[in-house]
């Protein structure tokens with residue numbers, strides 16, 4: 001099946017409720033390519049390797065969580081940025097990027113998908129509410145140890161997970177927010193959670209965890225943000241019978 005660029009764009013904007021979000025990047029079509037789309041490559045980040053893959057499988061579109069044109073980045077299209085955008089334009093490939101909308105979406109978002117992968121119930125949000133509520137927490141039916149959570153994360157994500165343990169207190173209330181959301185450990189502390197999981201870690205995260213008596217797990221920015229685009233690939237395949245391929249390019253960060 002094929003779908004027009006316009007139709008796919010309209011569908012994604014509505015599905016992911018893009019207009020509700022204030023973000024650090026434009027969400028939606030970032031680089032315009034072919035008018036019709038039948039083959040889509042999905043990945044976490046629009047790196048050169050992902051574009052090269054899309055070229056090799058003759059995809060007309062790429063959909064990612066991390067696109068381009070972040071608020072803080074230099075605006076000129078030179079160097080690495082020029083090479084990436086040139087590859088897209090020369091090969092007539094559309095690039096769609098969804099950042100916060102693909103973290104928060106109630107079904108397809110990175111956060112619900114991580115909870116689903118780990119079998120954690122959802123009780124509430126870390127911050128905000130409703131469609132734009134970011135980060136989740138849940139109350140487990142039984143208490144588990146920090147070591148058990150670390151092991152479970154490692155098995156589910158296929159990588160090592162850094163665990164900062166304040167002590168051997170059991171975990172019942174656990175919060176999570178995918179990617180570089182280590183700063184939200186403060187929200188987890190405010191909510192009185194026993195543990196908090198994100199992708200990355202900062203030097204200060206360790207002190208916050210120790211001094212507030214909360215377990216912290218850094219499970220990988222890339223590793224925790226694979227769920228959203230994978231769920232979206234499956235959704236678009238089922239909805240429009242598009243040929244959607246999730247490409248996982250290893251990233252240790």
Ligand SMILES: [Zn+2]
Pocket residue numbers: 065066178179180221225
């Ligand atoms: Zn991210």
